[in-house]
Amino acid sequence: MAVIETxxxxxxxxxxxxxxITDVSIKVEKGxxxxxxxxxxxxxxxxxxxxxxxxPHFYQGQLTGEILVAGQDVTKxxxxxxxxxxxLVFQNPENQLFAxxxxxxxxxxxxxxxxxxxxxxxxxxxxxxxxxxxxxRERSPHxxxxxxxxxxxxxxxxxxxxxxxxxxxxxxFLDPLSAQKIFEVIHDLNKRLGLTVVLVEHRLDLTAxxxxxxxxMDEGRVxxxxxxxxxLSNETTRLVGVGIPKATLLYQLLSKDGMELGNMTPLxxxxxxKLLSEALEPR
Amino acid sequence: xxxxxxxxxxxxxxVEAIKGLSLTVKDGEFIAIMGQNGAGKTTxxxxxxxxxxxxxxxxAVNGVETxxxxxxxxxxxxxxxxxxxxxxxxxxxxxxxxxxxLKNFGFDKATIEKQVTWALNLLSLEQYRKTSPFMLSGGxxxxxxxxxxxxxxxxxxILDEPTIGQDHEQKEKLRQFILQxxxxxxxxxxxTHDVEFVAECNPxxxxxxxxxxxxxxxxxxxxxxxxxxxxxxIVLPQIAQIFTQLEHLGFPKDVIDIYEAKALLxxxxxxxxx
Amino acid sequence: MSVFDGLKFxxxxxxxxxxxxxxxxxxxxAVFVAAILFGQILPLLALFVLQIPFVLLARVHRQxxxxxxxxxFLATSIFLLNxxxxxxxxxxxxxxxxxxxxxxxxxxxxxxxxxxxVFFLTTSxxxxxxxxxxxxxxxEFSFAFTTAVRFVPVLxxxxxxxxxxxxxxxxxxxxxxxxxxxxxxxxILIPLIxxxxxxxxxxxxxMESRAWGAVKKRTNLYAxxxxxxxxxxxxxxxxxxxxxxxxWLYVPVPTLSQLL
Numbered sequence: 141m142a143v144i145e146t147x148x149x150x151x152x153x154x155x156x157x158x159x160x161i162t163d164v165s166i167k168v169e170k171g172x173x174x175x176x177x178x179x180x181x182x183x184x185x186x187x188x189x190x191x192x193x194x195x196p197h198f199y200q201g202q203l204t205g206e207i208l209v210a211g212q213d214v215t216k217x218x219x220x221x222x223x224x225x226x227x228l229v230f231q232n233p234e235n236q237l238f239a240x241x242x243x244x245x246x247x248x249x250x251x252x253x254x255x256x257x258x259x260x261x262x263x264x265x266x267x268x269x270x271x272x273x274x275x276x277r278e279r280s281p282h283x284x285x286x287x288x289x290x291x292x293x294x295x296x297x298x299x300x301x302x303x304x305x306x307x308x309x310x311x312x313f314l315d316p317l318s319a320q321k322i323f324e325v326i327h328d329l330n331k332r333l334g335l336t337v338v339l340v341e342h343r344l345d346l347t348a349x350x351x352x353x354x355x356x357m358d359e360g361r362v363x364x365x366x367x368x369x370x371x372l373s374n375e376t377t378r379l380v381g382v383g384i385p386k387a388t389l390l391y392q393l394l395s396k397d398g399m400e401l402g403n404m405t406p407l408x409x410x411x412x413x414k415l416l417s418e419a420l421e422p423r
Numbered sequence: 424x425x426x427x428x429x430x431x432x433x434x435x436x437x438v439e440a441i442k443g444l445s446l447t448v449k450d451g452e453f454i455a456i457m458g459q460n461g462a463g464k465t466t467x468x469x470x471x472x473x474x475x476x477x478x479x480x481x482x483a484v485n486g487v488e489t490x491x492x493x494x495x496x497x498x499x500x501x502x503x504x505x506x507x508x509x510x511x512x513x514x515x516x517x518x519x520x521x522x523x524x525l526k527n528f529g530f531d532k533a534t535i536e537k538q539v540t541w542a543l544n545l546l547s548l549e550q551y552r553k554t555s556p557f558m559l560s561g562g563x564x565x566x567x568x569x570x571x572x573x574x575x576x577x578x579x580x581i582l583d584e585p586t587i588g589q590d591h592e593q594k595e596k597l598r599q600f601i602l603q604x605x606x607x608x609x610x611x612x613x614x615t616h617d618v619e620f621v622a623e624c625n626p627x628x629x630x631x632x633x634x635x636x637x638x639x640x641x642x643x644x645x646x647x648x649x650x651x652x653x654x655x656x657i658v659l660p661q662i663a664q665i666f667t668q669l670e671h672l673g674f675p676k677d678v679i680d681i682y683e684a685k686a687l688l689x690x691x692x693x694x695x696x697x
Numbered sequence: 698m699s700v701f702d703g704l705k706f707x708x709x710x711x712x713x714x715x716x717x718x719x720x721x722x723x724x725x726x727a728v729f730v731a732a733i734l735f736g737q738i739l740p741l742l743a744l745f746v747l748q749i750p751f752v753l754l755a756r757v758h759r760q761x762x763x764x765x766x767x768x769x770f771l772a773t774s775i776f777l778l779n780x781x782x783x784x785x786x787x788x789x790x791x792x793x794x795x796x797x798x799x800x801x802x803x804x805x806x807x808x809x810x811x812x813x814x815v816f817f818l819t820t821s822x823x824x825x826x827x828x829x830x831x832x833x834x835x836x837e838f839s840f841a842f843t844t845a846v847r848f849v850p851v852l853x854x855x856x857x858x859x860x861x862x863x864x865x866x867x868x869x870x871x872x873x874x875x876x877x878x879x880x881x882x883x884x885i886l887i888p889l890i891x892x893x894x895x896x897x898x899x900x901x902x903x904m905e906s907r908a909w910g911a912v913k914k915r916t917n918l919y920a921x922x923x924x925x926x927x928x929x930x931x932x933x934x935x936x937x938x939x940x941x942x943x944x945w946l947y948v949p950v951p952t953l954s955q956l957l
Contacts, residue, residue, distance in 0.1 A: 178590075179590045179591070179592055180560070180561065180562050180589075180590045180593060181560060181562075231588075285460065286460075309588075312587060312588045313587065313588075315459065315460055315616040316616055316617075316618065316657070316658045317459070317656050317657075317658065318460075320658070342589075342590050342591065345619065345661055381590065381591055381592040382590075382591060383590070383591030383594075385661060386619065386660070386661035386662055386681055387661050387665065389681060390662070390665070390681055390684055390685060390688075393681070393685045394685060394688055394689065394692075397685075397689055398692075399688065399689060399692045408661075409661050409664035409665045409668075410664075410668075412665050413664075413665055413668045413669065416665070416669060416672075416688065417669070417672070419692065420669075420672050420688070420691055420692065420695065421672075422672075
């Protein structure tokens with residue numbers, strides 16, 4: 141069952157001369173972990189904004205084509221309605237937290253939706269525990285690290301219990317270790333809660349292993365869409381300028397020069413080590 | 424040349440960010456300073472152009488101690504490119520933005536024009552000469568910020584987290600650009616936690632932890648030293664991750680370059696075929 | 698500025714800190730009205746002394762004294778200006794009554810400053826925001842308030858970073874004549890303003906994405922409940938106001954010169 145479905149989606153920002161996305165037709169199934177990537181300016185951020193209605197409602201502009209999220213036509217529902225089904229986590233940790241204490245921030249969406257206090261308390265505590273920030277719930281957002289701030293943003297989205305969580309380059313400002321932690325949290329949510337994840341990222345070396353579906357975009361169009369191992373072995377992907385994981389690239393370079401490493405394209409270093417060990421094991 | 428001698432630095436709030444650090448950077452060297460957030464990397468490099476003055480110990484740039492001169496004077500030899508270009512951009516045109524520092528340093532009109540043209544060309548920005556910097560994309564703004572710092576051709580260039588938010592191609596272009604600058608004799612200091620980027624550049628790597636230097640050496644050595652990296656909470660670059668697990672097959676441990684890796688593996692494969 | 702020191706909240710716990718901000722505010726209004734009513738030194742002195750036990754109970758005496766010190770400049774100006782005005786009015790003669798009046802005006806100013814100081818020193822921005830949310834103030838305003846407070850340290854840090862970035866390009870803030878110095882701040886202000894605008898846009902996106910505007914009557918995770926201490930404080934506030942009004946209406950207050 142598709143939770144996100146678009147047909148020939150195209151969008152032009154108000155005042156822009158060219159569309160930011162053109163002819164985008166994708167399908168995201170329930171429980172998918174989708175990775176969307178592509179060079180800067182390819183339209184991935186624009187696409188994300190379409191998923192929860194920021195486009196077209198907040199940004200205005202011209203949106204053509206069809207888009208259904210959680211079965212609802214985005215153009216016909218306000219963002220605050222769609223927020224119950226789709227949560228969006230943004231790039232800058234600092235600029236999505238407004239309250240003076242972390243737990244109040246996590247409750248923000250629920251307060252907006254008018255939930256009664258007891259239920260809010262329950263959901264907030266649940267979300268805080270899932271993202272492992274229960275201990276810092278009374279601190280001010282500014283006092284904690286970028287990685288913790290992003291986890292607060294994720295908890296804030298989780299509290300509303302959406303079906304889909306969309307994350308737009310959530311680790312851009314974080315160091316690799318904090319980034320790793322965020323990806324583990326997201327992966328955990330995907331596995332345990334069956335939450336559909338749409339992740340926009342450049343760091344494929346850290347994220348390719350979690351995805352079951354990769355979409356590559358370039359200049360507003362989708363140029364590759366499918367299972368990670370296929371998409372990343374595809375020559376177009378590398379040509380478009382996407383930074384494929386080094387392990388994958390090494391595999392391709394070696395295979396091209398005749399080394400027999402099996403058919404499964406590795407997505408991470410441990411997979412590559414296995415392939416190499418088997419291929420080079422002393423007889 | 425930058426000589427750091429026994430520097431300690433304490434913020435007014437009482438936090439001691441640098442706890443006794445000594446370092447020498449020779450002219451024309453390319454160094455990468457790495458470490459966890461809070462290790463003191465940015466605090467350290469801010470001492471080089473005098474933005475911060477040590478609580479004790481000395482820093483001398485080209486023989487002049489930073490406490491004995493002004494930030495403006497030091498900046499003539501030390502260009503500092505901040506992480507976020509939007510913290511610098513304020514002019515009506517890219518041209519004016521690049522000319523800003525030149526005007527501050529008191530260059531004459533002819534030199535300013537020459538340098539502005541040179542900087543615009545260096546970073547492929549000539550087409551945006553009369554454009555407002557605010558109209559440009561994120562990547563273009565980063566180039567404008569870089570151009571505005573290179574404009575006065577400082578001998579030492581410090582880049583604070585230059586790869587944040589950049590896609591693969593942009594990082595590749597940046598890497599080549601840095602190597603180009605280095606070949607021109609500039610001293611380059613980058614502060615970063617992008618291990619893959621550092622692995623591709625293979626500079627001298629300095630690892631910091633809690634205000635001290637815990638490792639200092641060639642990129643190859645440091646980035647494959649699992650112990651040191653773990654201590655500074657840094658992830659190994661992917662190629663190194665692979666090779667540290669292939670030791671039992673007789674491979675060297677200090678491999679970080681993908682082409683070197685390919686060559687070694689292919690040779691081992693061909694040897695097995697015979 | 699040390700006057701602002703007196704307005705900064707400190708995370709200390711005392712009975713006064715735990716009082717409901719709305720009640721504390723009523724107290725401040727009571728003192729305010731009482732101070733306005735009187736132009737004589739004796740009642741104003743009484744009001745001043747009355748606040749001291751609260752300051753001590755709240756354990757904020759050090760910051761409180763600092764705020765008084767900060768207000769000293771303004772207080773002295775008020776005293777001298779009043780004195781000057783009356784001196785001219787009396788035909789360039791210095792009358793004891795006028796000195797007393799000027800001192801009373803100064804004391805009134807000080808009483809007002811210190812009562813607000815006690816309020817802000819013992820009320821965290823969170824509590825203040827919460828009180829605003831739970832009162833009849835439209836949510837947009839209390840949200841604007843708490844968000845502003847939340848971002849003050851962020852903006853301060855950003856301003857510092859921008860200054861560093863521009864200094865690294867040779868900008869010398871201290872150099873030049875008066876006009877040049879003002880122009881020196883343009884490279885600091887513009888990035889700061891642009892950044893603030895960009896930030897507001899991102900915040901708006903985040904707010905929309907978290908269902909802002911879904912329901913007319915928002916609920917609240919926290920609830921401010923009134924306790925016994927609040928009732929007590931309310932009684933004190935009303936007592937102060939009632940006594941002040943009674944004295945003002947029926948009791949002739951002697952001036953200092955009359956007593957001496």
